Amino acid sequence: MRTILAVIGDYYHPAEAIAEGLQQSLAPLMASGDIEFSYTTVKYLAEELAAKPDAVILYKDNNVNPADEQVQQWLDEETEQAILRYVRAGGGWFAWHSGLASYPAEGGYVQMTRGYFQHHPEQKLVRSITIQPAERSGEEHVNIAADLAFETVDEHYFVHCDEASTTVFMRTYSEDGQSIGGWSHAYGGGRVCCLTPAHNRESLLHPVLGELVNACVQWCARMA
Template identity: 45%
Template sequence: MVRGERTGMRKRIIAVLGDHWHDPAVSGEALRLAVREAEPLLQTAIEIEIVPAEQLASRLSDNPDAVVMYKEDRINPLDEAVRTWMTPETAEAITDYVRGGGSWLAWHSGMAGYDPEGEYVRMLRGYFEHHPDMKMVTYIEADSPQQADSGKVLAELWDEHYFVWCDAQATKVWLVAVSADGRSEAGWRHGYGQGKVSCLTPAHPKESLADPAFIRLLAGELAGLLRDQLRD
């Protein structure tokens, strides 16, 4: 069944969760809470299926309504010889899926450790660079088109302040992160072919992933990705 023929019916999300630094059970619970909050926004049920990274490319042929990636590319980040899981073939399958009308959420570590020159990062138009020690991070709505702080605080979390490279001229930055360490883009979204891409940098610790303000942020992005039309 082609995406778009399911309007008003149950939506399907495939999620790839967890890596060396991130417990998949914790991010999975946050995703379930966000889905519960997104369902009344869409007035439809949302089904989540968590799949191993190595099965992702083949599962994209099932045409899920959206894919959530909360997993960095490095499999063994503390070893001398670091291995990665995303092959060129998987990156091509991902970008083909989105170009064809799929929706993609790169969430927190879902934009970490990937090849900055690779096809996947080119689709995201941004990637994780580094984070200082955890501290209070204020997430502020960004004005458009200036992409400056609006002053409207959407969440305050004890979190890793992700500093990213973001091609802000080629996407819509809607969320910024501010802490004692500085300011960075924290949420952006854009069209890609016929599909949609969203990037969201929070959150890491269990208490922040369960914070109602963060769950609202995540639910809003999921609802936007699952709607038929790209948001302005």
């Protein structure tokens, strides 16, 4: 049995909708007894990482109070270093949607994820489609079939991604342009996977997104 830990919810992303989508995505793994799934908060994250869960899901913006004049961020140096140590030592990290948002571009966390959120236009129809990953000799990456696609009205995340240092497995398209929607790579002895969709409850419950989330979690936890 693999242990999966999740940290979800922020100012713009209610935890209830994320949890509903996550529970639906992971339901087959929980029903079969393949995973033990639990939630924690950023306050206890470093402590929980010391217990060495098989994988961690982060769907949480770094900004705690983005609407205020003085914006606070939750990721301090101690927690960041705990995350990096955890993954280097063999842990799995799944940075999902806002788990890529507002983290310092030059910081250790983004050096680990090799990508970060830049902006999104107003919500509109976004098409997400998996692609055949380019071969990168000796590199591990998520194994997802190409041409798995879905369309929803949602935020179209535009990201910076260091494509030369990771393996892209999904791209996203809207009338505003195209971006990278999913990528994965090894980091030290661990695995890192990043996925940009989705924001809205309807999108989070889309069965194709659920399949993608399930595959990302399994890969991070070395179940696939």
